[in-house]
Amino acid sequence: MGILSNIEPKEVFYYFEELSRVPRKTFYTKKASDFCVEFAKTHHLEYVQDEVNNVIIKKPGTPGYENSEPVILQGHLDMVAVKTPESTHDFENDPLDLFVEDGMIGAKNTSLGGDDGIAIAFAMAILASDNIPHPPIEAIFTTDEEIGMYGAYAIDLSELKGKKCLNIDSEIEGVLTVGCAGGFVYDTYIPVEWSEEDGVEITLSINGLQGGHSGAEIQKQRGNAHKIMGRVLNSLANTYDFNLLSTDGGSAANVIAQNNQTVIVAETEQAEAIVNAVSALKEEISAEFLGSEPDFILTATIGESKTVKAFDADSTSRVITYLYGAPNGVQCYDRTFPSNVETSLNTGIVETSDNTVRVRFQVRSSLKSKLEDMKNVMNMWCELVGASYELSGEYPGWSFYPDSTLRPLMIKIYSDMFGTEPTVETTHGGLECGILIDKKADLDIVSFGPNLPDVHSVKERLDIASTARSWEYLKAVLKACK
Incomplete structure (x- = not known):
C-alpha cells in the first residue's frame, strides 16, 4: 500500500506515486523514460523512445471513437530538484518521500515534481483505462524541459496525426493557458x-x-x-x-x-x-x-x-x-x-x-x-x-491562436461543469508549446492543470481536490472530442 493508495482518483494517484519512486531530475531522466516504456509494454501499447529519452505512446480510440482525430496529451518527465539545506536526498538515486497534509501532497525536504509529474499520471491513467471514452491518444512525454527544453527540441512529431493538443503543464486550476513567453x-x-x-x-x-x-x-x-x-x-x-x-x-x-x-x-x-x-x-x-x-x-x-x-x-x-x-x-x-x-x-x-x-x-x-x-x-x-x-x-514564445477550435470547446465544457467560465490567459512561464508548433504547425494547443502552489521549491504541493476536478475535466474534454 502506498501513501496515496486510498486517495481519489486512485488511478491518477497510483501512477503519480509510482513515478515519484523514479529519480528524474533534469538531465537524469533515463530511468523515468524506461519506466514509461515498461508501462507501454505492460499495456501492449505502441511506443517510441528516442535517443534523448523522449517517449511517445499511442492508444487506439475506444468503441465509437475509433475513427476520430487523435488527441495529443503532453507533459514533461523531468522535475526541478531542490532540497532543504539539511536534506541528504540524492536526486539521482532516491525516491521522493511523499506525505499528505491538509488536502495537499508534498515531499519531505524536497520539491515534489508535480510539475510535471501530474501530466504523466493523468496520461497514464487514460492510457491504462478500459472504461473512459476517448479518441485515439498520442501521449508525448518529453525530457529536460526545466533547463533548455532540450527534449522538445529533439523530438520527432512527423508520425503524429493529432492536431488538438492538451499540454498539462499549468499550475492554477480554472486557468486555460493559450500562450507563453520565450526565454x-x-x-x-x-x-x-x-x-x-x-x-x-x-x-x-x-x-x-x-x-x-x-x-x-x-x-x-x-x-x-x-x-x-x-x-x-x-x-x-x-x-x-x-x-x-x-x-x-x-x-x-x-x-x-x-x-x-x-x-x-x-x-x-x-x-x-x-x-x-x-x-x-x-x-x-x-x-x-x-x-x-x-x-x-x-x-x-x-x-x-x-x-x-x-x-x-x-x-x-x-x-x-x-x-x-x-x-x-x-x-x-x-x-x-x-x-x-x-x-x-x-x-x-x-x-x-x-x-x-x-x-x-x-x-x-x-x-x-x-x-x-x-x-x-x-x-x-x-x-x-x-x-x-x-x-x-x-x-521561442507561443503566440495566441485566434482560430482555435479547442479553446472554445474547453471553455464551454468548463463552464457547463463548474458553473463559471475559466480564465483564459498567456503565461510568463516557459512552456514547450512554441517548440512543438514549430515542428508541427497545425497544432491547436491549450494548457491546463490542477493547483500546484510553490513549484520549483521545497514547499511545492499538489492539491488533491483540485486534481480530482481536473481529472473529471480532462475526461469530459476527451469525451467531447468525438
Whole structure:
C-alpha cells in the first residue's frame, strides 16, 4: 500500500506515486523514460523512445471513437530538484518521500515534481483505462524541459496525426493557458585573480527565503538570496576592507534563489563590527519585506585568523559590483494582458570555481525584441566588469491562436461543469508549446492543470481536490472530442 493508495482518483494517484519512486531530475531522466516504456509494454501499447529519452505512446480510440482525430496529451518527465539545506536526498538515486497534509501532497525536504509529474499520471491513467471514452491518444512525454527544453527540441512529431493538443503543464486550476513567453539562460563568467591575504574568515549566510518558479512567481517580489548578498557586500565594502574567498548558492536558473553562502577575509579588528553591521542589515531588509519573508535568515559567523588564498581587490570589487548592480526581477508588464509580466530575469545560481565566478540567469519575455534587448543589457554588464558570457536553452514564445477550435470547446465544457467560465490567459512561464508548433504547425494547443502552489521549491504541493476536478475535466474534454 502506498501513501496515496486510498486517495481519489486512485488511478491518477497510483501512477503519480509510482513515478515519484523514479529519480528524474533534469538531465537524469533515463530511468523515468524506461519506466514509461515498461508501462507501454505492460499495456501492449505502441511506443517510441528516442535517443534523448523522449517517449511517445499511442492508444487506439475506444468503441465509437475509433475513427476520430487523435488527441495529443503532453507533459514533461523531468522535475526541478531542490532540497532543504539539511536534506541528504540524492536526486539521482532516491525516491521522493511523499506525505499528505491538509488536502495537499508534498515531499519531505524536497520539491515534489508535480510539475510535471501530474501530466504523466493523468496520461497514464487514460492510457491504462478500459472504461473512459476517448479518441485515439498520442501521449508525448518529453525530457529536460526545466533547463533548455532540450527534449522538445529533439523530438520527432512527423508520425503524429493529432492536431488538438492538451499540454498539462499549468499550475492554477480554472486557468486555460493559450500562450507563453520565450526565454534563454544567460551565464556570466567573471574572471578572478587570487592573492594571499591575512585576516579572519567570516561566513555570510542567507537562508529561509521562499524561492519559487521564476516564471510563475517572479511578480511576487520574493527575496532573491544572490541579490540580497550583493546588497550586503556592497554595503560592507563602503566601510570595511575585505576580500572575497567564495560566493555560492541557488539551485537552478529558473528558481528564485533561496540561499547564498559567501566567505570573506577581513582584518581581525574589524570582524565584530562587520558582524554587527550584517545584523543591522538583516533587520533593515526583513522590515522591507513587510512580513512576506518570515523565515529570512542572514548571519555572519567569525572563523579563524590565518593566511588564505582570496580574490584580489580588483576581483572582489568586480564581483560585488555585478552581484549588486546587474538587473533582476520584473522589467516590464504586458500591455495586452496588463496583469501579466512581459519581461523578467532571475539570478538563479552563483558558483565560485578556480578562476571564475559564474552567475546564471533565466531571462524571459513575450516579445522577441525585448529578449534581444535583454541580451544587450546583460552583455553591457559583462563588459563593465570584464566578464565573458554564454547563451543556452533558448526557446521561442507561443503566440495566441485566434482560430482555435479547442479553446472554445474547453471553455464551454468548463463552464457547463463548474458553473463559471475559466480564465483564459498567456503565461510568463516557459512552456514547450512554441517548440512543438514549430515542428508541427497545425497544432491547436491549450494548457491546463490542477493547483500546484510553490513549484520549483521545497514547499511545492499538489492539491488533491483540485486534481480530482481536473481529472473529471480532462475526461469530459476527451469525451467531447468525438
